[in-house]
Amino acid sequence: MTGSHDRAIRRVTRRSLKQNRSHTLFTVLAITLSAAMISAVCGFAASGRQMVFDFLGQDVMEAQLYSATVYTVAAVFGAILVATSIIIASNAFRASAGERTRQFGLLGAVGATRKQISAAVVYEGVFLCALGIPLGLLVGNAIHLAGAGIVDALFGEVNAARMVHGANGASELHFIYVFSWPATALAVVVSFATVLISAWLPARQASRVSPIDAIRQTRPSPASAQSVQLSPLTRRLFGCEGGLAAKYAKRHRRSYRATVTALAISVILFIAVSFFASGMERSMAAALPYAGVTAGAEYIAAEDRRLPPPVSARVADRLAEYPGAVIHLEETTEDGQALTVWLAETDDVAGFRAYARSVLDQVIGAPSAGEYRLNTYDASQITAGQRAIMLAVRLFAYGFVALLTLIAVTNVISTVVTNLRLRQREFALLRGIGMSKRNFSRMLGYESLLSSARALLYGIPLGSALAYILYKGFMGSVEFGFAYPWTAVGISVLGVLVIVFAATWIAQGRIRRLNVIEALQE
Amino acid sequence: MNILRTADLKKHYGGPPSGAALVRALDGVDLAVEQGEFVSVVGSSGSGKSTLLHMLGGLDRPTAGSVEISGQPIFAMRDDELTIFRRRHIGFVFQSYNLVPVLTVEENIRLPLELDGSEPDGPFISQVIDLLGLSDRRRSLPNQLSGGQQQRVAIARALAAKPAIVLADEPTGNLDSRGGLDVMGLLKISGERFGQTIVLITHNPQIAQMADRIIRIEDGRIAS
Numbered sequence A: 001m002t003g004s005h006d007r008a009i010r011r012v013t014r015r016s017l018k019q020n021r022s023h024t025l026f027t028v029l030a031i032t033l034s035a036a037m038i039s040a041v042c043g044f045a046a047s048g049r050q051m052v053f054d055f056l057g058q059d060v061m062e063a064q065l066y067s068a069t070v071y072t073v074a075a076v077f078g079a080i081l082v083a084t085s086i087i088i089a090s091n092a093f094r095a096s097a098g099e100r101t102r103q104f105g106l107l108g109a110v111g112a113t114r115k116q117i118s119a120a121v122v123y124e125g126v127f128l129c130a131l132g133i134p135l136g137l138l139v140g141n142a143i144h145l146a147g148a149g150i151v152d153a154l155f156g157e158v159n160a161a162r163m164v165h166g167a168n169g170a171s172e173l174h175f176i177y178v179f180s181w182p183a184t185a186l187a188v189v190v191s192f193a194t195v196l197i198s199a200w201l202p203a204r205q206a207s208r209v210s211p212i213d214a215i216r217q218t219r220p221s222p223a224s225a226q227s228v229q230l231s232p233l234t235r236r237l238f239g240c241e242g243g244l245a246a247k248y249a250k251r252h253r254r255s256y257r258a259t260v261t262a263l264a265i266s267v268i269l270f271i272a273v274s275f276f277a278s279g280m281e282r283s284m285a286a287a288l289p290y291a292g293v294t295a296g297a298e299y300i301a302a303e304d305r306r307l308p309p310p311v312s313a314r315v316a317d318r319l320a321e322y323p324g325a326v327i328h329l330e331e332t333t334e335d336g337q338a339l340t341v342w343l344a345e346t347d348d349v350a351g352f353r354a355y356a357r358s359v360l361d362q363v364i365g366a367p368s369a370g371e372y373r374l375n376t377y378d379a380s381q382i383t384a385g386q387r388a389i390m391l392a393v394r395l396f397a398y399g400f401v402a403l404l405t406l407i408a409v410t411n412v413i414s415t416v417v418t419n420l421r422l423r424q425r426e427f428a429l430l431r432g433i434g435m436s437k438r439n440f441s442r443m444l445g446y447e448s449l450l451s452s453a454r455a456l457l458y459g460i461p462l463g464s465a466l467a468y469i470l471y472k473g474f475m476g477s478v479e480f481g482f483a484y485p486w487t488a489v490g491i492s493v494l495g496v497l498v499i500v501f502a503a504t505w506i507a508q509g510r511i512r513r514l515n516v517i518e519a520l521q522e
Numbered sequence B: 001m002n003i004l005r006t007a008d009l010k011k012h013y014g015g016p017p018s019g020a021a022l023v024r025a026l027d028g029v030d031l032a033v034e035q036g037e038f039v040s041v042v043g044s045s046g047s048g049k050s051t052l053l054h055m056l057g058g059l060d061r062p063t064a065g066s067v068e069i070s071g072q073p074i075f076a077m078r079d080d081e082l083t084i085f086r087r088r089h090i091g092f093v094f095q096s097y098n099l100v101p102v103l104t105v106e107e108n109i110r111l112p113l114e115l116d117g118s119e120p121d122g123p124f125i126s127q128v129i130d131l132l133g134l135s136d137r138r139r140s141l142p143n144q145l146s147g148g149q150q151q152r153v154a155i156a157r158a159l160a161a162k163p164a165i166v167l168a169d170e171p172t173g174n175l176d177s178r179g180g181l182d183v184m185g186l187l188k189i190s191g192e193r194f195g196q197t198i199v200l201i202t203h204n205p206q207i208a209q210m211a212d213r214i215i216r217i218e219d220g221r222i223a224s
């Protein structure tokens, strides 16, 4: 097979993309947004890591710890994002899968081989990605740049107050934009793979059935064979249009599925991520029990040589004698090492450290190498650094919710528009046999209500479940109660209704303007 | 020599697994068509004519039985082999035209040739377009054409590759009697010039009479 064989295939693909302009546009938009999100998340992770390392130095244990936190958060968000992108992109394609199946059937009937049909799919994917991915990278880097600017401005206040002290005399936190090649490559690969897989599914379906079946689109559909029963309540509440709409909804389950999926996913993510963000806020408060801690002394030894409680208590008492100091005593064991830490709230870090040193030497004795270690350090960097990182993470989480909602909304609009466009003929028929515009609007209104209800029915329980899983798995280490995200659920219900009705309204405006014959001829 | 041959050809729709009622669209068809023959197929609506033609053209797989073209059982071929065989040797006119909506008249007509990567015979195609009265419609899209015009595009597309076999499903169904006779004349000329075998479905007795032989289908079987 050479290029010349595929010229016709490429032409058909290009023309179809051009003809279904609104669908193409929304698909490119969806690709753009998900590529943007992926590249922004990766970019933020890179900036966060840079910030921690600049401030604390590469080899400080805390730095490793914090950058691990940054990566874990980025990984969780990244995974949610990749899953969403895949579902959303394949959804955008699924909305038009029937149309594409028919087109592949037509091509097959006049002699296009499977290879040529795959070529059409790949060509379409490359075309859409060639538009969407570079745009997405641009937008993603813009988000990253703006986000970094905002976070850095926040840090400006922290820095001005001279609240933090890092390693090597660093006294300023900076969250700067860093361009990262791995992040860029990841965004490109994930987006491209997503689009190809999503475009591929209808093609595979079309190549499995005979051209005749693909053209007729006779896939077994249980709903179409059995008669559709309506409850008397539906009839009473919604009248004839409601009855008709319910019948259509039942028969057209497949075309509704794309919209319902898009909505349900938005709801799930919205609830889970809002929960995550508010949980983050509370865990932030919980993670900073010693707000005034500025200095610390620690004793590290093998587990069997741990400091006996009376000794550590005596050290704490002695340290508390330092003017103005409040002491917190902590003991932990990790990897066979016993760690005893005295944290101090005091105004004079240097003075306290010198004093602590002498107390430790007096009570425990000067360190003899290999057996144990005594340390004193400036602890303010930990809490302030922690606070700054938490602030950044919180900003990040809420920004993420906002952008994710944006992706979901585009997707919902795209599926609603596609669905209504594909059914244009059917609507024209209904109008042709005497349905008034008023009846028509009521019918669509009822359909919108049905798909919203369906989406919420799936979205709310699954979103709550995901929130609970996040709570269990991710924040289990931090103590705070599970608060059910009622606000997020309320916003979801309202949001879904608004989005669906708005999208339907926009899409139906076009159909209402078309006259019956025009629509039938499309 | 028999160029087309079917043995106990059956196509059933529905039935137990799907839950829908069983439809025996074709119920044991034995048919032989000679090289160069012009056969017309008649029968009432729903009798299975289109189904038979789809099987002859390798567009749909039968439930049972076989179709041989020039002695070769076509359903023994792999999918892509069959597709390539079809586009080189069979011209098909669909009852519902099946034009590609985003391509112009001329692009639709050339599509099978372009898919095959073979060099279209330009003058011949122009001639067919002229004869079918589509010359001033070359650059129109299918949805800008009348039903009869779309039907003529479908006929031109089937003839463009000069196939050995032309299978036409009611190619005159949407034409006035004059147009119908013109199409029949074109098919006959093309058939004689390229030694084509033609199988044509029609509801019009006058047109059926123009064939060498008439086959009548009833309830998925050959009645005469």
Ligand SMILES: Nc1ncnc2c1ncn2[C@@H]1O[C@H](COP(=O)(O)OP(=O)(O)OP(=O)(O)O)[C@@H](O)[C@H]1O
Pocket: A216, A218, B013, B014, B023, B024, B025, B043, B044, B045, B046, B047, B048, B049, B050, B051, B052, B095
């Ligand atoms: N995909 C399908 N699923 C179920 N039944 C089908 C399918 N295709 C055809 N049939 C049935 O098979 C029978 C034969 O159909 P076919 O299209 O071959 O009729 P026909 O003779 O071409 O009719 P007409 O003259 O109206 O075109 C009909 O009863 C039809 O309902």
Ligand SMILES: [Mg+2]
Pocket: B049, B050, B051, B095, B169
């Ligand atoms: Mg028929």
